[in-house]
Amino acid sequence: MKLKKNIATSESGFIFNPATGDSYSANPVGSDIILLMKDNKSIAEIKKNITSKYDVDDSQFDKDYDDLLAQLRDNNLLEH
């Protein structure tokens, strides 16, 4: 799953979709994951990065990562 190319992100968690004009705010974990996705990191790399930075186990991360993808999909921020 990849973010749409035109989506703008900032380190503070601000997300902007220039195609629709919609803007979003992400919490720190969400922001970190989205920035890693923007850098085209693989799921394994994202997982390693997040689980080493935050106090979370692999299974919790997997569940929440899938949920974040669902949120991004619902908001039309992912490539089809």
Next chain:
Amino acid sequence: MAKLKYERPVIKKLNAGLMNKFGTRTEFEPVKHIDGVAVKSLIEKYGSPVFVISERQMRRNYQNAVRSFKTRYPKVQFAWSYKTNYINAVCNVFHQEGSWGEVVSGFEYNKALRNGVPGNKIIFNGPDKSEQDLRDAIKNDSLIHIDHFDELYSLISLCETINAKPRVAIRVNMDTGIYPMWDRFGFNYENGSAWNAIQKIIGSGKLRLVGLHSHIGTFMLAPSAYSVAASKLCDLMWHCKNQHNLQLQYIDLGGGFPSQNTLKGSYLPGTDTVPSIDEFAEAITTTILNFGFKTEELPLLILETGRALIDDAGYLLGSVLANKRLADGRRATIMDFGVNIMFTSFWYDHKISPAQDFTHHTEDQVVYGPLCMNIDCIRESVSLPLLNRGDHVVVHKVGAYNMTQWMQFIAMRPNVVMIDMEQTPHLIRRAEKLDDIVSLEEMPAYLKKIDLK
């Protein structure tokens, strides 16, 4: 290096200036303690979910209500409404404060007697009093509030057989400007039914009519309605004096004062809209004092306030079982408590606070209970901080009716704990066990053996 605290990832669409149906964020601080006792320690010791009652808040509410009335009127008596919460420890806090007992069934009546309430300080309301209930109430000199003519006639014939003259009052229903009108209880004022009942009581010579009772509704938000009710009861009392030379001793205005919970569909929260108990006291006492009674003839004013005295003293502590996303993208949080033990979530939007630190990020969500039933919804739409599985929450203002209307449905009812004035928790009702429930069942012999091999 220590890892950072994790919070599940979330994005939130930014809307400038538009309201949404979830409302704005309401939680700014976690509720980690109740009366100085850590929520975490309460859950560790008593399990999750667990009801917690603050004795301090109960006594504060009672003393505040008494002060509101007694500073305005010379003769006031509160009677604890058992149906609101009849756990014995709760009842006895109010009885220690000086409250009589107000009951609506033989079960509640016997509970009050067992708690040590003298029979002559128990008010027996309600439409269902068995002959045995009436016999007990007569024997104990309790105040019997007659609800309908069938009860009136059976009481008269009972008194003929046992040669007793019990103290009675009639319940009066009336139009106070509040709709729907509660006319299913008692005798109607406007159509003359109440006066007819009074005449029959006096004419029978078998009963001592000592008071008048009304209970105009529940969660009443208009103090003026009580003013109308007090005026109509005073009118009946006046007529008793003038036409029958009968001086009644008391007027009982029942209950119905609201707590500060927020009713579903309300635009503003209950804390902003619910009148204070002072406003009700002012409306009621001013009406009685201005009616024209001589000072020595002023009736005792009885109040059966329940909800307003206990609701905000009760908390429900619970935990997050799971998070999920619904088909339409909404977040759903599943708690370990449902409508089975929080009956009031059918009509209140209960405030829910996380019991641990959280960030400023929130998510619009539906809060469900654990029951395998579609109706088990605690909050249909609420903006809450991000909760993880295992996180604890505190539900506020659940002291009234939940611990009496709760259902043993699918799961057992949990522990109830009271935190005393010295901040020490006491178990006042233990959680149910399977044996408690099964012990009530009987198995026919031919069904005892099953073979599924």
